[in-house]
Amino acid sequence: MKKTSDIINKLSEQGYRLTPQRMMVLDAIENSEHHISAEEIYAQVIMEYPHLNISTVYRTLELLHRLGLVTETDLGGGRVRYHPADKGHHHHLVCQECGRVIDLDESVTDNLKQVLKRDYNFTPDIRHLALFGTCADCKR
Amino acid sequence: MKKTSDIINKLSEQGYRLTPQRMMVLDAIENSEHHISAEEIYAQVIMEYPHLNISTVYRTLELLHRLGLVTETDLGGGRVRYHPADKGHHHHLVCQECGRVIDLDESVTDNLKQVLKRDYNFTPDIRHLALFGTCADCKR
DNA sequence: ATTTTAATTGCAAAGCCTTGCAATCACCCC
DNA sequence: GGGGTGATTGCAAGGCTTTGCAATTAAAAT
Known part of the structure; x- marks a missing residue:
């Protein structure tokens, strides 16, 4: 508690x-x-x-x-x-075929954050991003 | 037409x-x-x-x-x-303070796409991403 | 041209979430 | 401890979107 x-x-x-x-x-x-x-x-x-x-x-x-x-x-x-928020940030890959959810470390967006900051002076609030797509198993 | x-x-x-x-x-x-x-x-x-x-x-x-x-x-x-989709993909930065929307070229996510592909063999469908945050003008 | 058949639509209901408003209540002050 | 005050709640209604189902209809088969 x-x-x-x-x-x-x-x-x-x-x-x-x-x-x-x-x-x-x-x-x-x-x-x-x-x-x-x-x-x-x-x-x-x-x-x-x-x-x-x-x-x-x-x-x-x-x-x-x-x-x-x-x-x-x-x-x-x-x-x-x-x-x-204090239980750690992370991102997710969601497979649109099978529904599988893959957890990612927060650091995968570090580069994107830097670019947005450098080129646009924009501070993104990307603490918990979900990206949709196709996972390895569902790729025929 | x-x-x-x-x-x-x-x-x-x-x-x-x-x-x-x-x-x-x-x-x-x-x-x-x-x-x-x-x-x-x-x-x-x-x-x-x-x-x-x-x-x-x-x-x-x-x-x-x-x-x-x-x-x-x-x-x-x-x-x-x-x-x-054929009118060109692009992304958006949405300022949570003032509501301003900044258009971005699709290429800002190229690095992220590569990392996801390389490290997770995941093919993300990021054609039109909206990222929330704070724009330059609203940063005090 | 007619028939057949499965895809598509309209309708109504429901699901998730938000909002306006009056009643309630946590907290500050004495 | 009791009163005042504005934040917060419950309620009911509404907004955006989805869904089940029976009726319709585009397109294939005849």
Whole structure:
């Protein structure tokens, strides 16, 4: 429960209220092993706290994302997935044929980031990129 | 109207039917100067052909995208935008502060594509990437 | 030209996410 | 500890997109 307090501290420092709803959403994200969706968070929290509304989940996720505390990734499947930012950034290759997801180290985008910075003075926020394509096995 | 026939030929070659609905959606995409959204296509087509249903627009776009004939890009703003693939690929930098969109040449991702191919034997389909971040003017 | 057949469409419902608004509540101050 | 205040929530409605299904229709077969 130490990680949770880190994020709680950041929220509190920045003047955001620590509501039970936020705490429970946070808990669900922090305790999730994989990338978790809004509906999964909702389903999990509601077991102990049936009064929660799903729009609160979405608003909490939007806040945490805006503050850089969680990353948002669209791995396909029509729903966005979330991950605590302090659990390490990484990227994903998603095979459009077989659905396989390959995890990549964050460093694969280092060169791209440098070029964008150098040539456009643009600072990209590429912390959790999903790239679609065809994996080795599906290449005929 | 030459471009349209190119795509029509490809559809027909691959055994897809050439329905009036598809033709009109195609026309709207081909004649659009900028990246166009599904609703914009719908609004445009319906002026001449009021019977069209918007789900047909979405299904046509999904088909054209699957066949690689149009690109799909999420530039933010909660709706996806489409562009004919043969009008040239390019990428976009979207500033999260001011909303400004900077167009990039396709070549900025060449290095990344090579690395993914070399290290993972993965062939990414990066034809129209949107990257979010902070532009030069918004950097304080 | 007619028939056949599977692809495509329209419709209605649903899915994921966002938003406006009034009611509630966390936190600051005394 | 109790009151004031603005942030936050729940609710309901809406926006964009997808999907199941029966009816229609393009194109192949006759």
